[in-house]
Amino acid sequence: MPRRTEIAKLLSEKPIGTEVKVMGWVRSFRARRFLILNDGSCFQNLQVIVDFERFDEALLRKIQFHACVAVQGQLVESQGKDQEVELLAENIELLGACPADEYPLQPKRMTMEFLREHAHFRMRTLTLNAVFRMRHGLAYAIHKYFHDNGFYYLHTPIITANDAEGAGEMFHVTTLDLACVPKTEDGQVDWKQDFFERPTNLTVSGQLEAEIGALALGKVYTFGPTFRAENSNTTRHLAEFWMIEPEMAFYDIHDNQDLAEDFVKYLISFALKHYPDELTFLDQRLRNEEQHLPKDKRRPMGLIEMLEFVLAHDFVRITYTEAIERLRRSKPFKKGRFQFEPQWGADLQAEHERYLVEKEFKKPVIVRDYPQQIKAFYMRQNDDDQTVAAMDVLFPYIGEVIGGSQREERHERLQQRIQAMGIPEKELWWYLELRRFGGCPHSGFGLGFERMVQFITGMGNIRDVIPFPRTPGNAEF
RNA sequence: GCCUCCAUAGCUCAGUUGGUUAGAGCGGCGGACUGUUAAUCCGUAGGUCCCAGGUUCGAGUCCUGGUGGGGGCGCCA
Numbered sequence: 001m002p003r004r005t006e007i008a009k010l011l012s013e014k015p016i017g018t019e020v021k022v023m024g025w026v027r028s029f030r031a032r033r034f035l036i037l038n039d040g041s042c043f044q045n046l047q048v049i050v051d052f053e054r055f056d057e058a059l060l061r062k063i064q065f066h067a068c069v070a071v072q073g074q075l076v077e078s079q080g081k082d083q084e085v086e087l088l089a090e091n092i093e094l095l096g097a098c099p100a101d102e103y104p105l106q107p108k109r110m111t112m113e114f115l116r117e118h119a120h121f122r123m124r125t126l127t128l129n130a131v132f133r134m135r136h137g138l139a140y141a142i143h144k145y146f147h148d149n150g151f152y153y154l155h156t157p158i159i160t161a162n163d164a165e166g167a168g169e170m171f172h173v174t175t176l177d178l179a180c181v182p183k184t185e186d187g188q189v190d191w192k193q194d195f196f197e198r199p200t201n202l203t204v205s206g207q208l209e210a211e212i213g214a215l216a217l218g219k220v221y222t223f224g225p226t227f228r229a230e231n232s233n234t235t236r237h238l239a240e241f242w243m244i245e246p247e248m249a250f251y252d253i254h255d256n257q258d259l260a261e262d263f264v265k266y267l268i269s270f271a272l273k274h275y276p277d278e279l280t281f282l283d284q285r286l287r288n289e290e291q292h293l294p295k296d297k298r299r300p301m302g303l304i305e306m307l308e309f310v311l312a313h314d315f316v317r318i319t320y321t322e323a324i325e326r327l328r329r330s331k332p333f334k335k336g337r338f339q340f341e342p343q344w345g346a347d348l349q350a351e352h353e354r355y356l357v358e359k360e361f362k363k364p365v366i367v368r369d370y371p372q373q374i375k376a377f378y379m380r381q382n383d384d385d386q387t388v389a390a391m392d393v394l395f396p397y398i399g400e401v402i403g404g405s406q407r408e409e410r411h412e413r414l415q416q417r418i419q420a421m422g423i424p425e426k427e428l429w430w431y432l433e434l435r436r437f438g439g440c441p442h443s444g445f446g447l448g449f450e451r452m453v454q455f456i457t458g459m460g461n462i463r464d465v466i467p468f469p470r471t472p473g474n475a476e477f
Numbered sequence: 478g479c480c481u482c483c484a485u486a487g488c489u490c491a492g493u494u495g496g497u498u499a500g501a502g503c504g505g506c507g508g509a510c511u512g513u514u515a516a517u518c519c520g521u522a523g524g525u526c527c528c529a530g531g532u533u534c535g536a537g538u539c540c541u542g543g544u545g546g547g548g549g550c551g552c553c554a
């Protein structure tokens with residue numbers, strides 16, 4: 001009895017004439033003769049030829065959609081045209097039945113909304129299968145890119161007492177009994193009795209801690225879960241998402257932009273090179289989806305074509321001030337099509353970003369030097385005293401994929417900003433000390449992992465590129 | 478948080494100005510078929526029309542409230 005072989009190995013090595021054993025889930029069983037198996041080792045399936053007269057009728061009946069079977073037999077050259085090799089079944093064993101009259105999934109098109117309600121089965125579908133293989137590949141590519149470029153992977157804390165980052169609403173972390181919260185004499189919550197003896201939260205960013213790393217190791221990056229308790233209901237937001245945050249000593253805002261562009265392009269080229277089967281499928285899927293849309297709502301390019309296009313062109317780099325000028329000269333503004341007026345001092349709205357990326361330049365755009373009043377306290381003030389060295393990388397369809405900045409390394413300036421913005425200075429004592437003791441110019445950015453996966457897979461909703469999405473009111477799986 | 482749309486068979490949907498017994502395709506189940514690739518063909522079962530209330534002679538259809546979900550905006554990554 002041969003040992004089990006993974007389908008990926010059979011399809012790449014094609015040991016024709018040998019006796020093999022595979023295990024996998026049934027994708028389809030046509031004419032009681034053609035059994036299509038997938039074992040997750042690759043996106044491709046293996047076709048098994050079943051001579052039904054040689055097998056027990058009761059067994060054949062149980063070979064249903066997504067049932068799990070083990071098949072032993074000889075690998076031969078295929079007579080059909082869509083595969084090179086196939087397996088002639090000599091022995092079939094049912095590992096796990098999947099009664100079709102009760103199983104919610106069906107071998108047909110299902111909506112993403114329906115699949116989300118069956119999240120424990122959904123990655124068995126072709127689309128989610130392709131997405132999560134890609135997600136893995138990109139996670140690997142991220143580590144590889146940074147490792148190959150001399151970065152160190154820094155693990156920043158998930159539980160933090162830092163309340164000053166200002167990146168968003170936070171989830172509280174406590175072991176206190178919520179039904180009976182201990183109070184101090186003046187009626188406040190007595191945090192001294194909590195686990196950490198102070199209020200703590202789930203992190204909204206590892207950036208401030210990454211800066212500690214950068215000022216010792218030179219180039220570091222974080223890659224971990226991040227939490228935002230915002231009541232955001234969009235196709236681009238999650239309450240729990242994964243963020244990549246490189247932080248580099250001696251990098252200014254231009255070095256930062258160079259890195260961001262090179263990094264993102266590396267991820268795209270990695271996907272194109274290593275996941276052609278998945279991308280071809282996702283490309284076709286997107287075409288099929290868009291057939292239901294009116295022509296003007298469809299994407300101008302297919303998925304793969306768009307990825308190649310992004311790789312082939314330099315990202316546009318403009319200042320915020322220039323972006324506002326261009327927006328005010330634009331057709332949609334003159335025709336009153338914008339809901340919000342582009343105005344110096346106000347943040348760019350989603351409609352403005354979309355116009356710049358999809359209409360004006362038709363490629364990714366990096367906007368830098370934003371007004372300081374709309375950006376975070378730690379961003380470095382420019383010499384004009386009005387703007388800060390912030391940058392956002394804007395992509396078609398998903399908008400802001402990266403936000404970053406050169407950090408304010410001058411102690412007095414940073415302290416002034418913290419005071420001006422009313423942030424409790426006491427909590428940031430260690431952050432300020434980084435500027436007093438051996439500080440240096442440094443920069444970094446945050447990339448939303450799921451948004452990148454969304455862009456590369458063409459998925460419209462961010463909930464379909466993370467296995468177990470956390471959104472307001474939803475934590476079932 | 479704001480705005481908006483949707484909820485009919487297991488799934489995707491149709492259902493006319495309110496009218497009698499609620500439909501299709503796919504899937505399921507039963508059968509035929511030994512080279513299929515979304516197989517095909519024949520047959521068959523399957524419904525609390527999301528929930529509660531209201532208008533009406535009569536509600537899947539209209540109104541109010543609720544629940545669940547989608548999309549847009551804001552916040553951001």
